[in-house]
Amino acid sequence: NAGVTQTPKFRVLKTGQSMTLLCAQDMNHEYMYWYRQDPGMGLRLIHYSVGEGTTAKGEVPDGYNVSRLKKQNFLLGLESAAPSQTSVYFCASSYSYGGRGGTGELFFGEGSRLTVL
Amino acid sequence: SQQGEEDPQALSIQEGENATMNCSYKTSINNLQWYRQNSGRGLVHLILIRSNEREKHSGRLRVTLDTSKKSSSLLITASRAADTASYFCATPNTGGFKTIFGAGTRLFVKA
Numbered sequence A: 001n002a003g004v005t006q007t008p009k010f011r012v013l014k015t016g017q018s019m020t021l022l023c024a025q026d027m028n029h030e031y032m033y034w035y036r037q038d039p040g041m042g043l044r045l046i047h048y049s050v051g052e053g054t055t056a057k058g059e060v061p062d063g064y065n066v067s068r069l070k071k072q073n074f075l076l077g078l079e080s081a082a083p084s085q086t087s088v089y090f091c092a093s094s095y096s097y098g099g100r101g102g103t104g105e106l107f108f109g110e111g112s113r114l115t116v117l
Numbered sequence B: 001s002q003q004g005e006e007d008p009q010a011l012s013i014q015e016g017e018n019a020t021m022n023c024s025y026k027t028s029i030n031n032l033q034w035y036r037q038n039s040g041r042g043l044v045h046l047i048l049i050r051s052n053e054r055e056k057h058s059g060r061l062r063v064t065l066d067t068s069k070k071s072s073s074l075l076i077t078a079s080r081a082a083d084t085a086s087y088f089c090a091t092p093n094t095g096g097f098k099t100i101f102g103a104g105t106r107l108f109v110k111a
Helices: none
Strands: A002-007 A010-013 A017-025 A032-040 A044-051 A065-067 A072-078 A086-095 A112-116 B004-007 B010-014 B019-025 B031-037 B043-049 B053-057 B061-066 B071-076 B085-092 B099-101 B106-111
Touching: A002 A086, A017 A032, A017 A086, A017 A112, A032 A072, A044 A072, A044 B099, A072 A086, B004 B085, B010 B019, B019 B031, B019 B085, B019 B106, B031 B061, B031 B071, B043 B053, B043 B061, B043 B071, B053 B106, B071 B085
Parallel strands: A010 A112, B010 B106
Antiparallel strands: A002 A017, A017 A072, A032 A044, A032 A086, A065 A072, A086 A112, B004 B019, B019 B071, B031 B043, B031 B085, B053 B061, B061 B071, B085 B099, B085 B106
């Protein structure tokens, strides 16, 4: 049982390049999330998905796009990378959400460290 | 905007001492969660406390919740060097789909 797997773990891009981060979970979770973590700012939600074929914007969605074509996968894309997108990106999934009595406990991947030069 | 804010930002203690971290939040919640992050790793869920609970224990962890003050605390008793990590409180937003994290408390336990 791998849990949440992120690829790649490290990537260096030049400004203007594009790339896709892949998140895969094997827990049959409905909900999936992409966060970015910057020093002193905690985790900020980029985009999330409440089920296959759905996506929604989080706190900091600009410059990113996502897709959830299969329930187990959640892709995060950068169309034209900027130095401000240098960060550590975390994918998470959950079985339930925090409203209506659900717990919303999140299971995280190990992170993808992206540097944009 | 940050829903949860931890205090202190950093904490350094000796092995065997207790560590207390505090979290404040802004809106009504259904539950509050605490996560741990070891250096260079992903976050791991530690404990969840529901809005109708005041205190919860799990091993050496004790969490309290005061909904009137919109605050929570995490106590780690008899700390160990292996407890060195960052600790985050997290709360679902009012709609419940999104979990919002604070900036975290960095705990350093000296052996």
